[in-house]
Amino acid sequence: MRNVARVSRLAQEKDPEVLHRAIELLENHNRALTAKIKELLAELAKARGDSTYQQLRLAALEKQLAKLTKQVFGPSSEQRTTDGAPADGSSEGEGKKEKKKKTGHGPTEQPKLPVVDVEHKLDDADKTCPKCGGDLKEMAGKYEDHEEIDVLPLRFVLKRHRRQKYSCRCGGCIETAPGPDKLCPGGRYSIAFAIHVAISKYCDHMPLERQVRMMARDGLVVTSQTLWDQIEQLAWLVESVMPRLRAFVLEHSVVGADETTWELFGKKPGQSKSWFVWVLRVEHGVYYAIRGGRSFKTAESLLMSFAGVLMCDGYAAYQSLSRAYPRVVLAHCWAHVRREFVEIEKSFPKPCGEILDLIGKLYLIERRCPQGPEGDEERRMLRDQESRPVIDEIIEWVYRTTPKCLPESGLHKAIGYMVNMWPGLVLFLDDPEIPLDNNGTERAARAPVIGRKNHYGSHSLRGTEVAATFYSLVESAKLNGLEPRFYLRVATRAGLRRETVPLPHEVKAMLAAGKLDPNDFEDHTEGIVRAALAAARAAATADQGDAAHLTGC
Incomplete structure (x- = not known):
């Protein structure tokens, strides 16, 4: 009572x-x-005097061994063999019969590639009709066309900027034509070169030493220190955008968060051994911060101004943050829960198959939900009418399955993980803006992970700042459908002119409104090189003609 x-x-x-x-x-x-x-x-298992406790420990060790074996030798995909079954309940064989046998595919459209017309003509010896011996005449405008995709080798050129001087008859004024923008006064390397190096490292994940060797094969002799100097100078111009990017991300009502390790070489005394990349992502922007820890204090420094729903995993720092700042509400990821049961499915096929099928139903419902803010009401209705009954089925499964689990077993731990995360797992039912999982943030974390594997991290504290800046700008540009190279050109020009560096979603909006012309940011080096090569060929032809004339004389 x-x-x-x-x-x-x-x-x-x-x-x-x-x-x-x-x-x-x-x-x-x-x-x-x-x-x-x-x-x-x-204690009950021990008191029975049988082998239950030993069998339990053996099952736990077998599960751990299977997990390690899968990590080393198994595929990285979490897809199950039943995941590809038709959603309408038809059998796998029926689904196969309905599919038509593929006979190949046509050429992929290439709308972004420039088209170069190359004419092929017959030699004079072949311009004779094999039947009558008459001369073959060209058919005006008649060609047999076919297309092929070719590659032009990367070429580095030494531009000599000749700035014309002007003077007045009075002798009181001498004026010189302005030259191109430079990263720093007297710099020898162009802005386009610096952007090329930054994109190669932070978008294509190529270490500077590898770039040095590639450039040497194309005739450019340069050191990795020189390449780093170009990247750092570029970062000085654009990194003023980082506080604005962080503010833009945190002003959203739902933000995805994740973290992954990062190596820092040449640590100073007092610096932490383990460094981490913190990822904060929304639909049109992602903010990276590389910090010397993974504690509550670090999470607080990044998120103390945030008020909303934080989509994250079960890491304790986020839970401490939510307790210290009640305005931060934690939502949890169904993909993490699913992963727990996928890893032990071979050991517990029946119960894991049941719960994985139920989680699969949630994802099938989400596929039918419209995307974007305009679909919030329809998404809310679908979740309320269809997802909520599935959640009730999952609750019933937990109550039915838990009493049958041995303590310390893999299944018991997986269920415990789901139960501990439960308040954040069901939060999506009442808020259409909350996604079902945090996969978007995990995808955003791939860029620094690949970079970490290729160039092992950063050599200095300044290196972590530069890496965080370029990863943030490059990946945010991708989220907005912008070519990262183009966005960095826009951002660099704004930095050189001491203007506010625009965020990627702002550049996207300016392009859509016609306030930004992409042609203004095109590099015209290709035309200059083509003209220089044509002039060199003309000079060589003239020299050959003069030599032939002299020989004839």
Whole structure:
């Protein structure tokens, strides 16, 4: 009766702070009861005097071995053999019969490639008709066309900028034509060259030493220090945009968060051994910060101004952040939960198959939900009418399966992970802006992960700042459908002119409104090189003609 009275008083309570504290107390009480049940089950298994406890430990070790073997030798995909089954319930064989056998595919359209027309003509010896011996005449405008994709080798050129001087008859004024913009006064390398180096490292993940060797094969002798100097000079011009990018990301009501390791060489005394890339992502922007820790303090420094839903995993720093700042509400990822059961499916095929099929239903419903803010109401309706009953089925599965689990087993741990994350897992039912998983943020984390594998991290603290800047700008440009090279040209020009560096989504909006002309940012080096080569060929032909004339004389 006392508990009933407490629940009645709690139902009448209106103060949000009191309710929040009551929920925390109830959650802590439930965790304590769960731990006590787990402890009692383990003691019961030992007290039986049979081999249950030993079998349990053996099953746990076998699961750990299977997980490590899969990590080393198995495929990285989490797709199951049943994931490809038709959604309408038809059998796999029926689905195959309906599919038509592929006979190949046509050429892929290449709308972005420039078209170069190359004419092929007959030699004079072949301009004779094989039947009558007459001369073959050209058919005006008649060609037999076919296309091929070719490659022009990368070419580095030494531009000599000849700035014309002007003077007045009075001798009181001498004027010189302005030259191109430079990263720094007197710099020898162009802005386009610096952007090429930055894109190669932070978009294509090529270490500077590898770029040095590639450039040497194309005739350019340069050092990795010189390449780094160009990247750093470029970063000085564009990194003023980083606080604005962070503010843009954190002003959203739902933000995805993740973190991954990063290596820092040449650490100074007092610096942490382990460094981490923190990723904060929304639909049209992603912010990277490389910090010397993964603690609550680091999460607080990045997210203390945020108010909304943080989509994340179960890492304790996020939970501490939410307790310290109640305005930060944690939503959790169904892909992480699914991953727990996929890893142990071979050991527990029947229960894991059941829960994975239920989670699959949630994803099938999400596929039918419209994307974007304009589809919020329809998404809310679908989740309320179809996803909510699936959640009820998952709850029923947990109550039915948990009593059959041995403590410390892989299945028991997977269920425990899901139960601990439950308040954040079901948050998507009441908010159409919350995604079902955090896969978008995990995809955004791939760029620094690949870069870390290729060039191992950063050599200095300044290197971490530069890496975070370029990863943020390059990946945000991709999210907005912009070519990263083009965006960096726009950002660099704004930095040189001491203007506000635009964010990628702002550049996208300017292009859509016709306020930005891409042709203004094109590099005309190709035309200059073509003209120089044509002039060189003409000079060589003239020299050959003069030599032939002299020989004839």
